[in-house]
Amino acid sequence: MASHTEALKTADGISLKLSLQRSLRRKKRNALLLVAPLFLFILVTFLFPIFDMLLRGVENSITEEILPTTVVVLADWDPALGKLPEEEVFKAFTVDGQIAAKAKIISRLGKRLNYEKSGFSSLFRKTGRKLRKFDPEKLTSTYKENLIKIDKKWGQVETWALLHRESGSYTKSYYLAALDLTQNAEGNIEWKEADSRIYIDLFIRTLWLSCLITFLTILLGYPIAYLLATLKSKTSNLLMILVLLPFWTSLLVRTSAWIALLQKEGVINDTLVAIGIISDDSRLSMIHNSTGTLIAMTHILLPFMILPLFSVMKTIDPSYVRAARSMGATGFTAFRRVYFPNTIAGIGAGGILVFILSIGFYITPALVGGVDGTMISNFIAYHISTSLNWGLAAALGAILLALVLALYILYDKLVGVDNMKLG
Amino acid sequence: MNTLIKTTLASAILAASVTSAQAETEMVVVSWGGAYTKSQTEAYHKPYMKNNPGIKIVNDDSSSEATAKLRAQAEAGKVTWDVVDVVPDAAIALCDEGLAMEIDHDKMLAAAPDGTLPSVDFGDAIISPCFVPQIIYSTTIGFRTDKVGAVAPSTISDVFDTKKYPGKRALQKNPAGNMEWALIADGVPSADVYKMLATEEGVARAFKKLDTIKKDVVWWTKGAQPGQLLADGEVVMASAYNGRLFAAIEENKQPVGMMWDAQVFELDGWIIPTDAPNKEEALKYLKFATDTQRLADQSKYISYGPARKSSAALVGKHATLGIDMAPHMPTAPANAKNVLFKDVNFWADNQDELAEKFEAWLAKG
Known part of the structure; x- marks a missing residue:
């Protein structure tokens, strides 16, 4: 009889433990290989862009790229003294500026600094044009006088103070601007003037509208999902198609349809006037304002609420409610104590889905939102494609991301993410 | 060989x-x-x-x-x-x-x-x-001929006159163009508009004039919107590109008319x-x-x-x-009696700041 201390062996004579370990490792490796494409995909299309976006909100290497020596000599200058920089700074700027003007990159810096103060765009364009033709051999005055002759703004301390402030590789000005803050001449952070504050109100409005839309989709979606889950499958399948059909229709088509319905001379107003509920000159304004955004977005996002709710309700055994009823609960109590708690997971999933989608919505608010129905994403789109201020767009996007994450954590603390069920 | x-x-x-x-x-x-x-x-x-x-x-x-x-x-x-x-x-x-x-x-x-x-x-x-120029187009005003009464609007001041022409107007959601019009309607000659807009008082004056019609304005963002808003009867007048108004009037035979006063000339071309x-x-x-x-x-x-x-x-x-x-043609002598050339250099400098002020002004409600 073999000793019981001898290890168990497989048919080919390797110890069973080792063989098991090997096969486990192979399985792990296979699993990793299987998810590798997805992981790579997410890395390239999701994590990397987000990281890049976060970086763009603070990145400011443009000044030292375009004015490499000026940045170094300007670093010693103190704008608080209220005196213009020394001659060597003007000389360095002239040399750097001439190289940049010939390489046709100087106006990029002008555009960048114009975000901080109007007028820099043309100042740099003009200076660049003059410096391209500048010949140091023929200089009869000092570099300082020469630059001031090109534009008198070079003789103002504020011009150099701004250049000094924005000469580092990183800047906080985009994030400050995204929070309606600015830096004054002394470098202190303060609120922007009241007539230029926009973003804080927009963030609040975006969150408020998103909450409202989420609430409305729950209110409207819950009974429909309940109906779908409890009807006979033949009828419920038909109803399901009615839910999914708009879901499959183009977003633009659905938004335009709402325009046709809601406008002043639209179907709804015409009907109300025809049956005499409102008079012809008191037609309701339901579009080009926040009402329009609310209605159109609630409709568009409704399926995202109904589907998770439906899949959760489908799994609730009808005998639970029957049991509650048989033990004397009223219909309402049975719903409140037995049925509703079972659907919380679906409400959570649908709520998060709708909320996060609506925070980032921008086509619908742009078309039907008018002034008080536009959201922060409209401004992010504006800064990306029209004003080309990508730094500010990145800062706004990062703040939005941080807000969503903060709300998600709050949700986790209150409801618990584990309770969420997507189906 | x-x-x-x-x-x-x-x-x-x-x-x-x-x-x-x-x-x-x-x-x-x-x-x-x-x-x-x-x-x-x-x-x-x-x-x-x-x-x-x-x-x-x-x-x-x-x-x-x-x-x-x-x-x-x-x-x-x-x-x-x-x-x-x-x-x-x-x-x-x-x-x-x-x-x-x-x-x-x-x-x-x-x-x-x-x-x-x-x-x-x-x-x-x-x-x-x-830049190789190609066309000159203009932003001008179109109106519903059936909703403006007997006398059609003929000057840019009429756009700002809600007593004479009650009803909504559609304007582009952008400071460029609107601020110039506000100043012209307020009595500033076309030639001095940009000098005026470069000052803080000028900007304030333009916003003050825009305030008078703020609650009557529907703001558009895409070039096709004003034609649609006019056709639907959502607005009685709208700023629009002249080519779009031509399409509404001549091609689609809408009850729309247009005026050329204070049209804002803009260029388009190739690079x-x-x-x-x-x-x-x-x-x-x-x-x-x-x-x-x-x-x-x-x-x-x-x-x-x-x-x-x-x-x-x-x-x-x-x-x-x-x-x-x-x-x-916007350039036809009869149409080009009072025109404003959009100052590209002014807007290159001031677009960022004025767009911010414009949005803040809109949000104030």
Whole structure:
């Protein structure tokens, strides 16, 4: 009889433990290989862009790229003294500026600094044009006088103070601007003037509208999902198609349809006037304002609420409610104590889905939102494609991301993410 | 003898390879899409491709994002566009950044039939050394003829007069254009508008004037919206591009009229990206597409004025409607009595700040 201390062996004579370990490792490796494409995909299309976006909100290497020596000599200058920089700074700027003007990159810096103060765009364009033709051999005055002759703004301390402030590789000005803050001449952070504050109100409005839309989709979606889950499958399948059909229709088509319905001379107003509920000159304004955004977005996002709710309700055994009823609960109590708690997971999933989608919505608010129905994403789109201020767009996007994450954590603390069920 | 054969053979092969390369040349022309691209296809692309069988012109409707996309292409080191239709501020920015090539207008473009040099023929429209002007369009006011009463609005002050013309108006959601109009309506002469807007008092005065109609304004963002808002009866008047109003009035026969007072002139034209894949072909195309006849031909399809002075006399009838196009040009003398040239340099400096103020003003409710 073999000793019981001898290890168990497989048919080919390797110890069973080792063989098991090997096969486990192979399985792990296979699993990793299987998810590798997805992981790579997410890395390239999701994590990397987000990281890049976060970086763009603070990145400011443009000044030292375009004015490499000026940045170094300007670093010693103190704008608080209220005196213009020394001659060597003007000389360095002239040399750097001439190289940049010939390489046709100087106006990029002008555009960048114009975000901080109007007028820099043309100042740099003009200076660049003059410096391209500048010949140091023929200089009869000092570099300082020469630059001031090109534009008198070079003789103002504020011009150099701004250049000094924005000469580092990183800047906080985009994030400050995204929070309606600015830096004054002394470098202190303060609120922007009241007539230029926009973003804080927009963030609040975006969150408020998103909450409202989420609430409305729950209110409207819950009974429909309940109906779908409890009807006979033949009828419920038909109803399901009615839910999914708009879901499959183009977003633009659905938004335009709402325009046709809601406008002043639209179907709804015409009907109300025809049956005499409102008079012809008191037609309701339901579009080009926040009402329009609310209605159109609630409709568009409704399926995202109904589907998770439906899949959760489908799994609730009808005998639970029957049991509650048989033990004397009223219909309402049975719903409140037995049925509703079972659907919380679906409400959570649908709520998060709708909320996060609506925070980032921008086509619908742009078309039907008018002034008080536009959201922060409209401004992010504006800064990306029209004003080309990508730094500010990145800062706004990062703040939005941080807000969503903060709300998600709050949700986790209150409801618990584990309770969420997507189906 | 041998050398001769070799040379002949070599040049034959060369010629063959050149022709075969030509047969494959695809030239990407970027423009705004819609009726505008169609007018370019009819007036420029089709005749050009007929004359040059080796070239195939491909349209790309990306002009609204031209600066951003061209920048991205240049950063990635792969420019795929050959000719790009842009507005002046984009042309200036792209030229400053070295992304558009500089053009010697007199050497590279066709002279007018009477020999006038292109630089004279285009005149002030050459706002940047990289820019080849194409059309002059204007932003002006259209109104519902059935909803403005007996006397149609005729001056820009009427837009700001809600007593005389009650009802909603549609304006573009952008400070440019509206602030100028507000000042003109407030009594500032067109010539002094930008001097005024450069001061804080001027900006405040413009907003104060805009305040008087704020609650009656529907703001539009896309060029097709004002025509739709007028057709639906959502508004009684709307600012719109003149070509869109022409389409509403003449092509779609809507009850819409238009006025030309204080129309804001803007240019549109071509640039060639510095690293365009078919630069030579692009230049040849531009020489053809911006000659006097071709610019006049475009107005058969859309009511935008040719940017060349010499083209004005050649403007003919609309291709399908058969009506005379000359009176519908923003540049026609009868229409151009009081015009405002949009100051591209002013807006390059002030767009960021004024857009912010404008949004804050809108939000104040």
